[in-house]
Amino acid sequence: xxxxxxxxxxxxxxxxxxxxxxxxxxxxxxxxxxxxxxxxxxxxxxxxxxxxxxxxxxxxxxxxxxxxxxxxxxxxxxxxxxxxxxxxxxxxxxxxxxxxxxxxxxxxxxxxxxxxxxxxxxxxxxxxxxxxxxxxxxxxxxxxxxxxxxxxxxxxxxxxxxxxxxxxxxxxxxxxxxxxxxxxxxxxxxxxxxxxxxxxxxxxxxxxxxxxxxxxxxxxxxxxxxxxxxxxxxxxxxxxxxxxxxxx
Amino acid sequence: xxxxxxxxxxxxxxxxxxxxxxxxxxxxxxxxxxxxxxxxxxxxxxxxxxxxxxxxxxxxxxxxxxxxxxxxxxxxxxxxxxxxxxxxxxxxxxxxxxxxxxxxxxxxxxxxxxxxxxxxxxxxxxxxxxxxxxxxxxxxxxxxxxxxxxxxxxxxxxxxxxxxxxxxxxxxxxxxxxxxxxxxxxxxxxxxxxxxxxxxxxxxxxxxxxxxxxxxxxxxxxxxxxxxxxxxxxxxxxxxxxxxxxxxxxxxxxxxxxxxxxxxxxxxxxxxxxxxxxxxxxxxxxxxxxxxxxxxxxxxxxxxxxxxxxxxxxxxxxxxxxxxxxxxx
Numbered sequence: 346x347x348x349x350x351x352x353x354x355x356x357x358x359x360x361x362x363x364x365x366x367x368x369x370x371x372x373x374x375x376x377x378x379x380x381x382x383x384x385x386x387x388x389x390x391x392x393x394x395x396x397x398x399x400x401x402x403x404x405x406x407x408x409x410x411x412x413x414x415x416x417x418x419x420x421x422x423x424x425x426x427x428x429x430x431x432x433x434x435x436x437x438x439x440x441x442x443x444x445x446x447x448x449x450x451x452x453x454x455x456x457x458x459x460x461x462x463x464x465x466x467x468x469x470x471x472x473x474x475x476x477x478x479x480x481x482x483x484x485x486x487x488x489x490x491x492x493x494x495x496x497x498x499x500x501x502x503x504x505x506x507x508x509x510x511x512x513x514x515x516x517x518x519x520x521x522x523x524x525x526x527x528x529x530x531x532x533x534x535x536x537x538x539x540x541x542x543x544x545x546x547x548x549x550x551x552x553x554x555x556x557x558x559x560x561x562x563x564x565x566x567x568x569x570x571x572x573x574x575x576x577x578x579x580x581x582x583x584x585x586x587x588x589x590x591x592x593x
Numbered sequence: 594x595x596x597x598x599x600x601x602x603x604x605x606x607x608x609x610x611x612x613x614x615x616x617x618x619x620x621x622x623x624x625x626x627x628x629x630x631x632x633x634x635x636x637x638x639x640x641x642x643x644x645x646x647x648x649x650x651x652x653x654x655x656x657x658x659x660x661x662x663x664x665x666x667x668x669x670x671x672x673x674x675x676x677x678x679x680x681x682x683x684x685x686x687x688x689x690x691x692x693x694x695x696x697x698x699x700x701x702x703x704x705x706x707x708x709x710x711x712x713x714x715x716x717x718x719x720x721x722x723x724x725x726x727x728x729x730x731x732x733x734x735x736x737x738x739x740x741x742x743x744x745x746x747x748x749x750x751x752x753x754x755x756x757x758x759x760x761x762x763x764x765x766x767x768x769x770x771x772x773x774x775x776x777x778x779x780x781x782x783x784x785x786x787x788x789x790x791x792x793x794x795x796x797x798x799x800x801x802x803x804x805x806x807x808x809x810x811x812x813x814x815x816x817x818x819x820x821x822x823x824x825x826x827x828x829x830x831x832x833x834x835x836x837x838x839x840x841x842x843x844x845x846x847x848x849x850x851x852x853x854x855x856x857x858x859x860x861x862x863x864x865x866x867x868x869x870x871x872x873x874x875x876x877x878x879x880x881x882x883x884x885x886x887x888x889x890x891x892x893x894x895x896x897x898x899x900x901x902x903x904x905x906x907x908x909x910x911x912x913x914x915x916x917x918x919x920x921x922x
Contacts, residue, residue, distance in 0.1 A: 396757045419759030426753045433750045435625040435797065438806035445747035449758045454740045467909055481805040484862070497754070525911070525922065532897035532906035549898065 347410050349374055349505050349536045350395055355404035357387075357394050364390045365560045367404065372505070377537045377550050379568065382557035388540040389427060391557065392507050395538065396424045409504070420449035423498030427509040427540075431490040436481040439493050443468055446500030468500040472526040488519020495526055506530060508539040512547070520545045544568075596830055604724045605716040605783070605826050605836070611731035612780045612792070613822030617800075617814035618738035619776045620793030622769055625807070626749040631668065631770075632790035635777045637687040638664030640694030640786050642778075643711045648701040653711070654726045654778055661774035664690065669770040673763070713835035714785035716826055723782055730779045734772055738811075745769065746807055783822060785837035792818060795844040802848075802855025805862075817847060881912050881919040888912060888919070 352370040356363060365387045372378045380388040393399045395406060397413055406413045409421060423446070431442055446468065447461045469478050472492035477485065482493055491511055498506055506527075512520050524546040531537060531550055541547065554568035596602050623631055642660030646653030664686060671682050698708050710718050719727075738745070747755040748765040756762045773793075780789040800813035825840030832839075888894055888905040896903040897911070904911040904922045912919040 398753060398756060417759065419757070422757070424754060424757035426751065426757075428751075431751075433625050434627045434629070435621055435807055435810050436801050436805055437746075437750065441746070441807050442750065445743065445750060445754070446758070448743060448747050448755070448760060451743065453744055457743075471909065479805065494754075501758070528897055528899060528904065528922075529906065529909070529911050532895050532904065532911060534895055 347374060348372070348407065349409060350538060351407040351410070352391070352395060353405045355394060355406060356402045357390050357399055358402050359390065363402070363560065365394070368557070368560070368562055370395070370555060370562070372536050372538050374504070374536055375534045377531055377539070377552045379544070379551045379554045380538070380540045380557060381554055386557040387560040388557055389509050392509050392538060392540055396422060396507050420501045421504045423501055423503035423506045425494045425498045425506070425508040425511055427513065428491070428494060430487070431493045432483040436483060438479050439469060439474055439482055439485070440465060440478045442482055442493050443496045443500050446497035449501050464500050464502055468496040471499055471529055472496045473522055486519065488515040488522065491515055491519065492523055492526060495523065499530060503535070505536045505538065508537070510540050510542060512541065512543060512545050524550065596827065601717050601719065602830060604719040604721065606823060608719050608724055608727045609783045609822040609826045609836070610819060611728050612783045613819035614815050615731035615734040615776055616780050616789065616792040617796040617818035618735050618811070619772045621797050621811050621814055622738070622745050622749050623773060624794060624797045625746070629794045630790065631773055632777060632793045634668065634683060634687040635661050635665055635774050636786040636789045638690035639774070639777045639781065640711065641690050641697065643781070643786070644694040644697030644701065647703050647707070648697050652722065654723055657778040657781065658775060661777050662771050665770035665774035666767065669767050673766065709835070711781050712785050712787045714781070714783045714788070714837035714840075716829050716836050719782050727779050727782065730775055734776060734779070737768070737772060783826065783836055784840050785835065788837040788841045791841040791844060792822070795841070795848055799844070799848040799851045802851040803858060817844070821847065879921040881907070881910065881921050888914065
């Protein structure tokens with residue numbers, strides 16, 4: 346069986362400062378794995394190394410059974426960086442930002458295909474922003490912008506989504522919207538690796554938690570659900586403020 | 594019209610047209626990645642290139658292209674390192690560009706008047722050779738800015754994401770820097786090296802007062818670059834001032850007109866837009882469209898637990914049973 350992400354004995358340094366010390370991490374197809382840990386424990390560093398943004402000092406990372414150095418199939422990975430905004434110096438519509446998620450499929454100087462357009466529309470629909478597709482991202486709320494970034498990652502139709510703190514600074518309603526979009530993605534049997542500070546409404550989706558402390562893995566296994574979540578009655582996303590964060 | 598029957602005016606107007614297209618095309622990407630002042634610095638550096646041409650007798654357009662490109666590459670390498678000293682290093686590069694330019698011009702025995710035609714543009718000095726260089730380089734710039742639009746957009750919007758998609762981000766960054774350098778040289782005959790940055794930035798700033806998206810801003814900025822360029826050259830024909838000054842003043846005037854209009858448009862849009870558009874989240878029950886079959890463990894649609902029930906993935910949507918029908922979840 347393939348392993349989606351296979352990190353073995355990885356050591357990563359930021360500048361001269363080692364941040365991860367011999368970390369192991371595996372994500373199998375269809376699995377939702379959450380990285381947890383205090384600020385500075387190396388969660389973001391680990392996911393950034395896993396998507397090839399940071400080099401390893403030692404150890405090995407394989408993506409879909411291919412060593413990182415040889416991995417070229419970036420369309421199979423959808424990455425949502427840690428961001429508070431999707432804005433830049435020039436306005437861009439939701440549609441335009443999400444369309445850049447198709448670039449792993451596109452070659453320079455080629456026109457957008459119908460398939461590209463459909464994938465972008467589907468991704469925007471997935472996060473529930475179809476009505477705002479032609480709006481400038483700067484006019485959206487923080488939570489809506491976070492969903493734009495999720496749609497951008499989902500637009501490449503990836504087999505793995507990697508999300509870095511998608512709920513940071515996002516209101517409860519938007520967290521529910523985000524969880525709904527992610528649940529739809531997970532339902533199709535694809536893998537997710539995410540960094541969370543506070544599980545929030547994403548808790549029921551998570552299969553396995555990996556807890557980091559000072560750059561080392563201190564727990565790798567099923568996450569015990571807090572009773573508040575397990576017994577929560579059926580609601581349509583207008584949940585009370587049940588704080589289920591492990592470290593929140 | 595007598596103005597069009599003059600050879601030098603024909604050349605000046607053509608140069609203005611192509612400069613007016615190329616400068617905002619490249620400028621849009623600089624503004625997007627918040628490097629609006631880069632054109633300014635490159636203009637300073639290009640001055641040394643011009644002076645080198647005056648000194649050696651080579652065509653100043655070409656020496657300027659070479660020196661500005663080297664400068665742009667240096668700027669990009671310093672920026673990429675992201676060190677705290679980068680800011681000061683760039684400042685020194687820019688001072689060096691101006692000082693070196695003035696020094697070399699003096700050594701070449703050229704007058705301040707010659708230097709001025711490069712600093713603020715001059716409608717009478719566009720030679721046929723200059724015009725060809727301007728037209729060809731500007732056309733290449735516009736083709737690159739449009740053809741590589743999606744890639745350059747992604748790199749300027751979110752560098753980290755672009756890298757995770759597998760784009761050669763470093764090569765694109767370098768390309769943008771070199772494009773900016775070439776723009777500076779294309780524009781030095783009309784707006785001049787000291788004011789070129791304005792023609793790269795002001796049309797973009799004006800356009801985004803009225804637009805919502807990147808593509809709209811890009812197209813409108815090109816139009817807003819051409820109009821002041823042509824108008825500025827014509828104005829300079831009647832009133833004897835450097836065309837660079839009149840082009841930039843006209844462009845800024847356009848911005849002053851667009852600004853109040855833009856805030857009016859934005860206010861109206863904000864009023865129309867609803868806060869949250871997804872009914873599935875507002876607690877409302879949204880019934881799934883036509884549903885011929887019953888979802889269960891054997892229906893073939895994958896299920897995912899949702900609180901106390903199971904949602905089924907059907908055509909990209911999650912369906913949950915609700916009485917006799919299905920809701921969108």
